[in-house]
Amino acid sequence: MNTIKHLAAIAAILSLSACAGMSQQDKNTAVGAAVGGVAGSVLTGGSAVGAVGGAAVGGVIGNQVNKPPR
Template sequence: MSTIRKIAGGAVIAAALLSLSACSGMSRQGRNTAIGAGVGAVGGAVLTGGSTLGTLGGAAVGGIIGNVGSK
């Protein structure tokens, strides 16, 4: 794995961990939407080898599932 991919992966993980603290004042549905989008983005990136379109598509699908699933 190249050094840039390692750094980018570490930055994504750090950003995800820091963003979890922002969920404290959110509603249950908003929190589930954000979590679903984050998980979907990671899943889309993994499944497509880091493709931008795959990451964005995964985030969109995950966000929708998180939003609808919390109703």
């Protein structure tokens, strides 16, 4: 079962390479959400709530990375 989860996570991350029309900030948000979701799932032993929470936190962090100053 863990192998399926890992393969799904890798497929999700690799699919982000097709986002050519996205801004850098949008790409950072998507990558942050993907990595956060995987990390949240791993840290909580495969919990869906952990994956969703990790994706939300990762997306916010990814969105703020290299954000242009106001």
